[in-house]
Amino acid sequence: MYMRTDALPASVKDFLVGLAGITQFAGKFFRNFWRPPFEIREVFYHAYSLGQKSLLLVGITGLIIGMVMTIQMRPTMEQFGATSWLPAMVSISIIREIGPVLTALICAGKIGSTIGAELGSMKVTEQIDAMTVSGTNPFNYLVTTRVLAVTIMVPLLTIYADIIALFGSYAAMNLEGSVSFKLFIDQSLGSLLFSDMVPALIKSFFFGFAIALVSCHQGFTADRGTSGVGKAANTAVVISSLFVFVIDLLAVQITQLIIS
Amino acid sequence: MNRAIEVRDLSKSFGEKHILNRISLHVQEGETLVVLGRSGVGKSVLIKCMIRLLEPDNGEVNILNEDVLKIPDGRDLDKFRRKVGFLFQSGALYDSMTVRENLRFPLERQPDAPEEEEIVRRVEDVLEGVGLSDTQEKMPAELSGGMKKRIALARSLIMQPEVMFYDEPTTGLDPITSTEISELIREMKERYETTSLIITHDMECARITADRIVMMKEGRIAVEGTYNELKENDDPWIQAFFSDSKKEL
Numbered sequence A: 001m002y003m004r005t006d007a008l009p010a011s012v013k014d015f016l017v018g019l020a021g022i023t024q025f026a027g028k029f030f031r032n033f034w035r036p037p038f039e040i041r042e043v044f045y046h047a048y049s050l051g052q053k054s055l056l057l058v059g060i061t062g063l064i065i066g067m068v069m070t071i072q073m074r075p076t077m078e079q080f081g082a083t084s085w086l087p088a089m090v091s092i093s094i095i096r097e098i099g100p101v102l103t104a105l106i107c108a109g110k111i112g113s114t115i116g117a118e119l120g121s122m123k124v125t126e127q128i129d130a131m132t133v134s135g136t137n138p139f140n141y142l143v144t145t146r147v148l149a150v151t152i153m154v155p156l157l158t159i160y161a162d163i164i165a166l167f168g169s170y171a172a173m174n175l176e177g178s179v180s181f182k183l184f185i186d187q188s189l190g191s192l193l194f195s196d197m198v199p200a201l202i203k204s205f206f207f208g209f210a211i212a213l214v215s216c217h218q219g220f221t222a223d224r225g226t227s228g229v230g231k232a233a234n235t236a237v238v239i240s241s242l243f244v245f246v247i248d249l250l251a252v253q254i255t256q257l258i259i260s
Numbered sequence B: 001m002n003r004a005i006e007v008r009d010l011s012k013s014f015g016e017k018h019i020l021n022r023i024s025l026h027v028q029e030g031e032t033l034v035v036l037g038r039s040g041v042g043k044s045v046l047i048k049c050m051i052r053l054l055e056p057d058n059g060e061v062n063i064l065n066e067d068v069l070k071i072p073d074g075r076d077l078d079k080f081r082r083k084v085g086f087l088f089q090s091g092a093l094y095d096s097m098t099v100r101e102n103l104r105f106p107l108e109r110q111p112d113a114p115e116e117e118e119i120v121r122r123v124e125d126v127l128e129g130v131g132l133s134d135t136q137e138k139m140p141a142e143l144s145g146g147m148k149k150r151i152a153l154a155r156s157l158i159m160q161p162e163v164m165f166y167d168e169p170t171t172g173l174d175p176i177t178s179t180e181i182s183e184l185i186r187e188m189k190e191r192y193e194t195t196s197l198i199i200t201h202d203m204e205c206a207r208i209t210a211d212r213i214v215m216m217k218e219g220r221i222a223v224e225g226t227y228n229e230l231k232e233n234d235d236p237w238i239q240a241f242f243s244d245s246k247k248e249l
């Protein structure tokens, strides 16, 4: 269908053009995935360097969220005389929703801006063009590696955040009254189902994939000039955060459909 | 003699801005052609279209008997590009890699990459050629502007291209370094017998490197000749290039 694009407001047009670009980028990723040379070393390098950048922030946030949730939920649970359900409540919310989404948002901030700035400055200084004209596919070396690395790292960071958040929750439980560690583990993980963990993990793979893809795309399409780099980094964070929420919404719907 | 590069009626616009307007030129095998033009006239756009970094709107580009604009994107285009070297205005060194990694990068990633020993030898060779043998472990940020240009030149030459494109090789360098780079380009061209296309606004660079000079104006070639022929010409527009480069000195 032919559509008059000039009838649309500029922001809507930009959004649609951007979305088309990202979709195209995803297609390119899957086509290039099978094409040698395979830059395995780069994948590990980026997984390590991007992952360790987020480790501290993810850890601290996880700890605090675990504690805060426990402290806040306790009075309500006490009202219903269901204090023994507190660990289960907290662990289910963390593992199903808060762990994956919070980790993904932190990664969208940290990893998204790093990738956007790195690739943006390579674009602006013609380093990406230099790779292209030397007949070495820059997509493989720069994008495929980062997308793989982040797709692997975000779920791992999510598991790490979940564990720390549960420790935070345990610590908060012991602020009032004492609970043995064994009892806490029994209560929190005992009621946890397979159907809580697996969808959460799958969705964090998608979070990672989206964050890396969007950020690489922003870097690759950075405007000329030095302000282009800052803009690429900034937009990478904004759009990948948005993608995290959209994927989360879709994931909830799909999970509901499958379970019911 | 064969034409290594032939451009016919090439056009490129960005929106309403017509940058290239049916431009035509050719370079003989082994020849060095300098394209002179003022800043912003579209020199970079011209060579970027020739190597498909930009897609031209119209026209024909023939390099080494290949119809460049018809090569399918992907493996075939990569294969063609490996026969062509390109020196960027900024050098475009990979700033997260050492000089050695910069030089190895294109070489290692060819489908038929040479043996490790051969790679090491070629890295040493080409660095010696540009007079920077002791910089292998350096990062680009540690190098001066002139050194960066030399390494960038080495990185293009290591692929042993049959055709070289130079985008303003001397812009942004002091006059002495400019002359050095220009002489290095001539030296490398004699050594490897590469066909070269140099775009610049630096008359001094043209004097040292060019076999033939064409001048670009309003998206087309306006004048053609050797350095001496152009110097004799008393068209004020042409003479402006000569006085411009004197001002830089």
Ligand SMILES: Nc1ncnc2c1ncn2[C@@H]1O[C@H](COP(=O)(O)OP(=O)(O)O)[C@@H](O)[C@H]1O
Residues within 6 Å of the ligand: B014, B019, B037, B038, B039, B040, B041, B042, B043, B044, B045, B046
């Ligand atoms: N990718 C692009 N998009 C829009 N305009 C461009 C692009 N590249 C170059 N231009 C415009 O084309 C003109 C010629 O640029 P360029 O070829 O870089 O000049 P120069 O002769 O100095 O190398 C300039 O006005 C520039 O703004």
Ligand SMILES: [Mg+2]
Residues within 6 Å of the ligand: B043, B044, B045, B089, B167, B168
């Ligand atoms: Mg230019």
